[in-house]
Amino acid sequence: MLLAPVVWVLTVVICYFFIAKTWWFPPPINAHGVAYDTQFMRTLIVVGIIFFLAQFALGWVIWKFRNDGGRASHSHGNNKLETLWTSATALLFLGLVVMGTKIWAGVHFDEAPPDSVQIEVMAKQFAFNFRYPGADGKFGHTELRLINDANGDPFGMDPKDPAGKDDILSASLKVPAGKSIKLILHSRDVIHNFFVPELRMKQDIVPGMEIPLHFQADKIGVYEVPCSELCGLGHFQMHTTMQVMSESDFEQWKQQQLANR
């Protein structure tokens, strides 16, 4: 019987921290993030009500129907109720999925616009590296045997390929604000994951596969990118940043990088 108040107190405490948002998402930095948060809140309200009512009801029956020496009522169930709550739950759950579809479609079904800024990501144990194609818009040819991490070339750039002459390599991600970005994700050893909490987006980076991921970041700032798929002993250290810059700053950064090559 003591269990009833214990369940109620736990329920209220859990709900309190969700309502107070004591520990919460970082603010979103694009339209997708805003849509994501809307879908999250929608789900949270539905789930929160289900959670609260179910726990409250559990506590209530524990309290109300404790043994007082009398005889329990005899019932084998109620088919109408079964039908009612089965269809209600089905509608509610499927409704939520349908409402979230647009967000998923925006990330994965829509193609990146053709004028997107293309950036190749090369993940390895335990670092991210990024490559920009330069003014020609073409990535230079790479080969495994040419990889030289000590020399700052985790990609294995072929010096003989002219398309690679203006490629820019960077250990952190720089993107222009308000433009569509298309990442081309590669891993050269194990599975890693690209995750920016503020973008509300993550994607595994799988060796042997080329996975595209497109997004737009609107708010200037520096955001953390922690690896989010177990990749070995240095997983916890595999970390970089995404800097969102104004378009002019981004162009300037590229020029500097080219000059320093």
Place this chain on the structure above:
Amino acid sequence: MASPSTHTAHHAPQGFIRKYIFSLDHKVIGIQYYFLGLFSVFLGMSLSLLMRFHMVNPNVVVKWFATLWPTAAAGGIMTPELYLSLMTMHGTIMVFFVLTTVPQSGFGNYFLPIQIGAEDMAFPVLNMMSFWTTFLALVVMVAAFFVQGGAPLSGWTAYPPLSGAGPLTGPGEGMGQNLWILSIAIFCGASLMGAINFIATTVDLRCKGMTLMRMPLTCWTWLVTAILGLLGFAVLLSAGVLLLLDRIAGTSFFLPAGMFINDHIIANHKGGSPLLWQHLFWFFGHPEVYIAILPGMGVTSQLLSTFSRKPVFGYKAMVYAILSIGFLGFLVWGHHMFMSGMNPYSAMAFSVLTMCIGVPSAIKTFNWIGTLWGGKIHFDTAMLFALGFVSLFVTGGVSGIFLGQPALDLYFHDTYFVVGHFHMIMGVAAIFGMFAGTFYWFPKMFGRMMNETLGKIHFYLTFIGVYCIFTPMHYVGIMGNPRRYSDFSNVGYLANAMPLHQFMTYAAFVTATAQLIFLFNLIWSIRKGAKAPVNPWNSTTLEWTVPSPPPFDNFGGVHPVVYRGAYEYSVPGAPTDFIMQTVPPQVIAQGD
């Protein structure tokens, strides 16, 4: 339904070894499984305490760490690879040797035959082999700690190439990973033997009158769990063999071309797919979740009915819910792979099916509350754990409504939100099912009662404790805390999560200490507990018609006959508030 007298070819054994070690008696085997699981759960829990300690104190020197692990914790500071190997072994031991072993092979072995009125399992020798094969698997698994490089660090999911490309990918990825795969393969063999046995027993050995729709819900969950095991472990076994071949025979099932690992070009592999492993693994891995939780649902249904003195609300709906969970359980594995790089259109199908499987789970919750409604609830410790199961099942279940949506999984995948979700539902809810089963069936298994006072103290500490450990995981998950990190200091935004991590660590240590109360109660009660009557809870199922503990052939040469369903409580006009399944209708009529 074969006549029970025809199947048991074996007789009561005489010697100690045949009676207690290489026993063919399903009851002894059930207890063997139970203690194997008990050893494993304390081992797995100890590993989790070391992990929780390290997460909040990554740089603190603990001298005896260096004694335990001279290389992996040289100087008394745990290395990240040691943390990951503890994590891998914690997950593996808990999932396979606790959650799969105790509810199904432990309680199921002991009580399935008795509850359906059989003298033993259908294949007693196979039953003995399946236990000793499981034991061998555990020995091989634990041995991984002691080989060169230590235990593997690729997690209980063992995603290749991390787990498939050999020692280059990290310490523990040499012999340790080989032993891990070997142990899992052996375990699969054991589980297949067990599954066949459970299915054959349920189909073939039910006593006269025990129709399927009169079976206790526990038997339904054991049957469906066995079917899941039969289909799931067969796939995991094949996947494990393929992974081992990739590692030692140079094949490329899961390893693609063009890998450059740890400054080495990997030239001898090409054409494999890392995603293939994930598909095979989760085709087993998702049903595995239901293997862990279904028997707990069965026990909970049985106990809620017994201790509230009411029939199970919607017995048929419960059976259909169990069957549809079993069926749908095989169609949702892709929700573990929304971020894996698989075709994003398939995510839509997997998420719709995932939401569908939430429906029978919700039906069960509604029916549990319906069972309690109008009852006269007795708060014995067994019942407290069953009620706790319902609360934890709801809490663990609702977070699945976030994770089952690929759109929301875009953020939550591989964060602590997931860790909180699955620990709540397949970890502690399932373990509450085991505690409930222990307190309920202990009198039958050992002929003595457990101590109720200690039981209740243990219950409340554990119930509040697990909420304190696993609820904050959802909050840090919302902050974007990635899982499988040995140290959070490299990620700036996680600084705010550290007080919560501290809290979880304290809660884990307190809750773990409370488990010693249970251990003491268990051992003390086996030796000194009050003598148990035949039917201490006034239950209705067949195991409560026989002495505690039951004789070798369960029913003392009598063939039980069943006249009614399993949950006839508080029937109007009946002399007592329960009617055993074996009471003939005319006896009740005379009682009037």
